[in-house]
Amino acid sequence: MQQGAAQQTKTVLVVDDTPANLVVLGELLMPHYQVRVANSGPRALVSAASEPLPDLILLDIMMPGMDGYEVLRRLKDDPRTQHIPVVFISALDQIEDETKGLELGAVDYISKPIRPPIVLARVRGQLELKEARDLLRDRNEWLEGEVRRRIRQYQRIQEISVRALASLAEARDNETGNHILRTQGYVKLLAEELSKSPKYAALLTPKTIESYTKAAPLHDIGKVGIPDHVLHKPGKHTPEEWEIMKSHAEIGLAAIRRAIQDEDDREAVDFLYVAMEIAGNHHEKWDGSGYPQGLAGTAIPLSARLMAVADVFDALISRRVYKPPYSLETAGRIIIEGRGAHFDPDVVDAFTHCIAEFRAIAERYADKESFVEAP
Structure with a gap:
């Protein structure tokens, strides 16, 4: 029960220009996660930057106007969305298509037609990895903040010690x-x-x-x-x-x-x-x-x-x-x-x-x- 409740707090954004694909992926994921959908690249960018930010994005490549590759580039250029993991879902199944997606920063690549157990396993795995990365990033930020605090403290002690030493000479x-x-x-x-x-x-x-x-x-x-x-x-x-x-x-x-x-x-x-x-x-x-x-x-x-x-x-x-x-x-x-x-x-x-x-x-x-x- 606790694991299921934790999963429900995760949000997955599904991006596809085909309504039927949105329905299939939505029905597959909604029992486990909060689901948002977008049927175009521009709408995907707006949704991805909206609070609460999605924990994962499932992104179709072949879309009119702005394809998935361009969407991913823009997501990576935006500090608000650059850390959101993106999984490409596409009918393009050539090795060069998968390679291009991974080189642009996608974390995984799922070929259509989708197989529900595979999709659920990949989504769960990527969400777990994201949670671990987030914990590590938060820990690193805390450590960096602590180091900065200690350095400031050391510098302050150093300045006070120097001033106290100098005051001995001035007092004489x-x-x-x-x-x-x-x-x-x-x-x-x-x-x-x-x-x-x-x-x-x-x-x-x-x-x-x-x-x-x-x-x-x-x-x-x-x-x-x-x-x-x-x-x-x-x-x-x-x-x-x-x-x-x-x-x-x-x-x-x-x-x-x-x-x-x-x-x-x-x-x-x-x-x-x-x-x-x-x-x-x-x-x-x-x-x-x-x-x-x-x-x-x-x-x-x-x-x-x-x-x-x-x-x-x-x-x-x-x-x-x-x-x-x-x-x-x-x-x-x-x-x-x-x-x-x-x-x-x-x-x-x-x-x-x-x-x-x-x-x-x-x-x-x-x-x-x-x-x-x-x-």
Whole structure:
């Protein structure tokens, strides 16, 4: 009883231009299945796309106007019907006719005149196969969804862990977590703006921009290795202290390198290689006067050139022990004045195109006291 009830829930669409054939197949199938009929190709297409979709289509080949082959082509082209199995039923019994039907995507071929037991057995077999395929497809879709969910979860945990690690360095420097959020947003903005240029379009792909954005919070991770008396000194550093302070770039680069030196799957930690570039080079200057290596121009990694603008801009608008915060306008002017000297000219040009977006990020993640014009 349960198997019969399950069969009755299956729908079979019978397509034939001869009324007598529709009657014969209908009477044969109706005790076992829900049956729909169509007497032409166009009507078959309409019925096949109507809810509930049929579970199986029995399709005559020789029909006027639109033959069965064309009907099958159109069914396969429609995402709504492409998975419905089609069985050809035809008086054409040459091997080439059957071959053509199967090559077009039919799952079976029954020759006329039909033999009822054969038709019922073939229909039952194809419906069972479809049910198995549907279950497998649903299972695969669920698994793909679960994999996507787990990947998103992993990425979120990764981002939170990186931000927490970066916050340790910021906390030692008396900065706020908002500095991390602001500079991360600035780097993303600059990279996206620069990617619009033909010069950078091939390099700054969405994946690369994502790596830059994820790596940005680790730019000052090396500050965890700077002694407190140097890091927190309220006044001007002595030359010796300044050399110690500058070493945070090399400390950060070395720390990240040690963390990934035994990692074989580069793609899994790709952003950490970018973080290593940023941490070690974001204090280099376009004219070669920066530190720690005195790199100049394009010898400085692009990620670090982006970070340089982001970091300096945020330092200018933020309060430090040695200065009050500058206004957004003053900070923007200083960045522009540094074009070609401190900063990559292309990055500064990108900055000038998205100053409004910089302001929005600065205001969204503002510290308590910000944007006050320095005396």
